[in-house]
Amino acid sequence: MSEIVVALAGNPNVGKSTIFNALTGLHQHVGNWPGKTVERKEGRLLLNGKTVTVVDLPGAYSLAARSLEEQIARDFIARGRPDLVVNVVDAANLERNLYLTAQLLETGVPLLLALNMTDIAASRGIVINPAALSAGLGVPVTLLAASRGEGISALKATMAEMLARLKSSKQMREVAA
Amino acid sequence: MTTIAMPNIPFRYPAPIEREIEQLATLFAQTPALTDYPARWLAIQALEGDEALLAEIEAGGDSRVKAALAASLERLRAVYGDEIDIVMVDQRYRFVHDIAIRAVTRPATPPATLSDRIDRIVTHRWLGIPIFLVVMWLVFKLTTDVAAPFVDWLDRVLSGPVSRWVSGLLHLVGAGGGWFEALLIDGVLAGVGGVLAFVPVLLTLYFALALLEDSGYMARAAFVMDRVMRLFGLHGKSFLPMIVGFGCSVPAIYATRTLDSRRDRILTGLLVPFMSCSARLPVYVLITMIFFPQYAGHVIFALYLIGIATAVGVGALLRGLLFRQQPATPFVLELPPYRLPAPGNIWRQMWERTSAFVRKAGTIILTASIVVWLLLAIPVGGEGQFANTPVEQSAFAGLARATTPVFAPLGFGNWESSGALVTGLIAKEVVVGTLTQVYTGGEAAADDTAAMTLSEDLVLIVGDFGAAVGEALRALVGMVGFEIGAALEEPVTTGLAAAIQVGLATSSNGHGELAALAFLVFVLLYTPCVATLAASRHEFGLRWMLVSLVGQFVIAWLAALLVFQGGLALGIRLPL
């Protein structure tokens, strides 16, 4: 059985590392991307009794590969085809963050939008309608305020649910084939 | 025909692009070397012109793939020209924007931050400009009133104890009394020291400028002044080099590179020297403290305003005469939130700029002082000998007298002032250095008869400094609006001040104050220093440098004439 890989992708400074740490706890491995000087963080997480590998991708504003970070993120997603990409976005700067989301959607990779920093957005009077967001993007959305530790368990639950659904549809496709 | 079933296509590109994406995606999906990538994604990237991926397609695709890609791009170019990628990125932004509009509700009136509230007043259509002027006024009030006591102190220390020590040291090693002592004391110490005494003024100015830059106010000033600039047919961006010009004209000339057209660059480059650079400030402080001690801050502020007004006026004139009118291109400006200036930043800027000034004193000004001393030491006519000749009979006086007719109608046609203006072309601070040299020549030597011990000197220095701190504090408090005690400005009575006063009174037939004012206006506007001229030549060529050189001289001469003769005609007596 091949391992399940989930990648965390997002712009720089959206709280990706905080979420990564909250998900993987002490089960982390820090190294470098092959041949690159960019740090590669990988950790393990137990979801519904299954071990999931979580990879924290370098922060990127787009998949245009203009920087080393963007190039690594792009290669991992477009070529590596993780089972699921959790796209962490800053709720207070949603429009800028969604550009990367649009590009992620174009890769066709299964996507989950983790709307982080909802506390900061709320303090600025920004109200976000997650249902409209989810409908517009066609992907599930979960809300977090990771710096306060809020929303992590909901994120885990949605991840588990999505992975289970993806697995069954894959099996169905395989059966059909 | 097989279509590649993508799980969900979130948004579509305009039909012509979408057609090509689908065709290419189908082909890519059938090309073994490219199946690593999601086919639709790869097609999108290829059309968007991603070079790395295009290279991979080139390397991995067969001739059919390459031909199809070329044909697709050809067809799209016919529709979109070179803007295929722009159209695609735009489509992505539209998609994102539509979702953001639907999913995000921002407060109708965003909570106004403190920055916003300040900006509402500071960048206000009508209040903005008066506020800018008030800020400038405070800056110059600060530089003059607060720094002046320290200038006096430094001047007393340099001309008193330090001169005595140098002289004493020379006597100790047996080199006293000769031309070498005269060179060191009347040449170097008077010239360089006379300029260095103004370090407190520059420190304060650089402090104030750094405060404005670091707090974020400068961006607002540029925003506000755009209206003024454009009122006179100048580009709003021209104001930025001009702000730099308050520090030094040389980087200001280079800062014109940010302007888009050569016309704007040259025009702004010609106007930048009218912004009073920090090197001119010592001259203002010296002269105003002698002639208008109670109004020094006001006079200096007025000089800066005259500089700006002249620049704007000359700019409007040049626009009409030399340059074709062209519509000003608007710009977008980032107004970063105000912030408390970081002491580290302020200190670094103050230090760097002041040390550049001190370095200049040690190089250019030192050289100029030595040359002036030599010219003062060489006797022409009379029976003086080298280094022991009355200043009136020196080569310097002889040369300077040749230029006096030019300045006579302006009220300062004495050879001392004329000579100082000529040497001021090397660097504007040299005006101060030369005045000190010609007026105090031979005087410093008299000082060493007053025998004082080292400890007496030190007590004097420290005591004086304490008094200066007290005066500066009183001035600072006075700025806020509380007058403590009586007006403390008493007429400056040092030998230099008295000599300058007598000199200008004589040259102007008893209208010394008017002549001093004309002199200040002349120093403000006349030909820029050689470093600025070199920068001007480097950036705009010899022709424009000469325009700057001659033009500014003529403008300064006319303006000083207007001040002096106009003042005489109107019977104005200064101070009012």
Added chain:
Amino acid sequence: MLYQILAILEQAEEPLSLDELSRRLHVEPGALNEMIAFWVRKGRLRDSAVVGCGEKAGCSCNANPQGCPFRHNGPRLITLCD
């Protein structure tokens, strides 16, 4: 979206602050910055900061290792390219 930025700049009578442009387009400032960066890459907008002292300035600040101390990074300005 992208073209609107150029259109607004072409038609503007007065300088705009970045915030004002963001309000007019209803685009949040962060996204607007990315769009401007795109146009700068395409050579259609110029994003400037005041340039410092030149090489052959002949002034004493040449001796300064950090460059001319009077240079300061003026406010960020964005203009159309010809």
